[in-house]
Amino acid sequence: MEINPDSEFVVQFWGVRGSIPCPGNETVRYGGNTSCVEMRVGGKRLIFDGGTGLRVLGRSIEQQQPLEAYMFFTHYHWDHIQGVPFFSPAFIPGNLLHIHGLLPPGIESMQQHFWDNVLHIDSLIPEPQIKADLKFYELTYGDIFNIDDITIETAALNHPNGAIGYRVTWQGHSVFYCTDTEHLPDRMDENVLYLAREADVLIYDSMYTDDEYQNPKSPKVGWGHSTWQQALKIAEVANVKQPVIFHHEPNHNDEFMDKLQSEVLAVCPTAVLAREGLILKVV
DSSP, X not given: OOOOTTTOEEEEEEEOBOXXXXXXXXXXXXXXXXXXXXXXXXXXXEEEOOSTHHHHHHHHHTTSOSOEEEEEOSOOSGGGTTTGGGOGGGGSTTOEEEEEEEOOTTOSXXXXXXXXXXXXXXXXXXXXXXXXXXXXXXXXXXXXXXXXTEEEEEEEEOOTTOEEEEXXXXXTEEEEEEOSOOOOSSSOOHHHHXXXXXXXXXXXXXXXXXXXXXOTTSOOTTSSOOBHHHHHHHHHHHTOSEEEEEXXXXXXXXXXXXXXXXXXXXXXXXXXXXXXXXXEEOO
């Protein structure tokens, strides 16, 4: 699908799993790559997280030169940066990548963090091979900024070591990318509700079912992830048009996901389960 610079706002999913890639014959229909979501908004390409799905995205656009893209990281756990050393547009001279994210404690700059930790010494790709022009932007929770006529709002998410959520608004339409967050035990997270308000699309961390999350033999409380039931509750309260179940547990195979989809749609017919290659047209 080509970019229409005048009227297009679409979301495409390149990686939908959490924690670790899980390719194989049991994950064909939903995909096994880790988090990477692309938004094509008013002629601009926004990329959220750099999991292994980023490699596939890179291959699909490497012939579109010169390329300018805006990259946004929720946080830097492995499953959200694994694809960065294999993002082919980064190795092509003339490309421009705008890289946004939180600055971890004890790090002097986003540029230092990117080279030392995201593309660290153990990376398979030598640093000098990066030929694209990289520009770095340090974010803090609550930042609101514009990329031309696109407005991006941010807020803190509830995740170990911290994470940041992104709401993208263009021409009165909004998508909230809200992954790697855990719902609160006694109330809905005010940050999540605020950024989800009246959104066209809510992409929400739904790694577990409620039963898995609260399983007394293997509870997931405190792991930094939420459930699909919580996703639908937030969508209802925030008046979201379409909730997207995202960041699937790597042990959930296609059969499990098909059953889960039936359960989700029985509660919310407008919801959708993220799968690799899925394209949602916002405008």
